[in-house]
Amino acid sequence: MRQFMAEVWWSSLTAAGHGGLDMLDPTERARLESLERPADRGRFxxxxxxxRVAVASHAGIAPTDVSIDRTCNECGAPHGAPRVMNPGMAAPWVSVSHSGVLVVVALSTMGPVGVDVQRIADLKDPAAAAGWVRREALFKARSGGPAAGGxxxxxxxxxxxxxxxxxxxANDERDVVVLNWP
Structure with a gap:
């Protein structure tokens, strides 16, 4: 298992053409099928x-062996923030975001993490984009548990x-590894 502070993984909707449907569990497939718009299905x-690819790379297992729980803390439906639930594995903290054609996943072994990406043209105030994504990322990290430093x-x-x-x-951005998939 690799040691790191945090990883950020990027992909785009073009990756939907690389398959991956066979990696989803039944709950994820049901959620995918419930989405009406093709772009929403692609992003999901x-x-x-x-x-799954990011966690599998970290853990040295197959993506299909990664167990993800998306139970919403408020209503119990399977649309909440993802949590890695593999027994016997030191599960990393994870966060997922997507907007437009981009998808990003952040993964950390050191504590809660949050990530956000936003297509600037979709915002009412494009000049506020940097502040928007910072607030969203921080909100997601704080929702993952008590953050220590960072x-x-x-x-x-x-x-x-x-x-x-x-x-x-990570207190130092040099502790962050950026990867692209596929």
Missing amino acids: LVGAVLL SVCELQAPLAGYAAAAALP
Whole structure:
């Protein structure tokens, strides 16, 4: 198992053409089928697969062996923030975000993590994009549990026209590894 502070994994809707449906569990498949818009289905599919690929890479297991729980803390439905639930594995904290054609996953072994990406053109006030993604990332990290230290840093999205940020337990951005899939 690799040791790291945090990883940020990027992908796009083009990855939906690389398959991945066979990696989803029955709950994820049901959620995918419930989404009406093709773009929403694509973002959900890529996000779910990218999360499994990132955790599998960290744990040295197959993506289909990753167990993800998405139980909502408020209503109990399977649409909540994802949590890795593999018994016997030191489960990393994870966060997923998608907007437009981009999908991003953050993973940390050191504490709660939050990530957000936003297509700037979709915001009412495009000038507020950087602040928006920072607040969203911080909110997600705080929802994951008590954060000890850490930082909120701007992420360089792989496409122009997007703002992205991560709230990470790492105090030094050099502790963050950025990866792309596929």
